[in-house]
Amino acid sequence: MPQTVYRRPWPTWLSVALVFPLTIAWIALIIIQGTSGAAITIGAIDILVLIVFTILDPEVTIESRKIMPDGTVVNVRRPIVGFKRLESPLGVTGGYEVRIDGYRYEPAYIRL
Structure with a gap:
């Protein structure tokens, strides 16, 4: 993912x-x-x-914790609003890795 x-x-x-x-x-x-x-x-x-x-602003995020299918708990950041044409996928390998800042970035709550 x-x-x-x-x-x-x-x-x-x-x-x-x-x-x-x-x-x-x-x-x-x-x-x-x-x-x-x-x-x-x-x-x-x-x-x-x-x-x-x-x-x-995509840098204004809501932080939460999520349990991944393999049982690990990761910190997640999701923007409130994100524009589909301005999104960039990272980590297309499908792993559940976190970024260097310790967070995993998921799609925005509202995608326009």
Whole structure:
């Protein structure tokens, strides 16, 4: 059973480029206007963007333990969401080996 790893569907700098200006605008609006409708709207958009980037990031994983058919217990990492076109199989030999970091990587819970 091969392991599966995923690449990130966007460049790393994109999340910072979107979240940083939104956070600055949110803080500025709160300082200037208090809790106005614009500040609440920008804050909600900022939080929504953070949540989306966090959930779609393949490096955000859920860790668990799994008992393999041969009886060994291994630590498993699975991303929440993974894109099929960005997945890469590892260890196609079919073994239950773990990576050097001590984890076995399995397909994402939600594959798009």
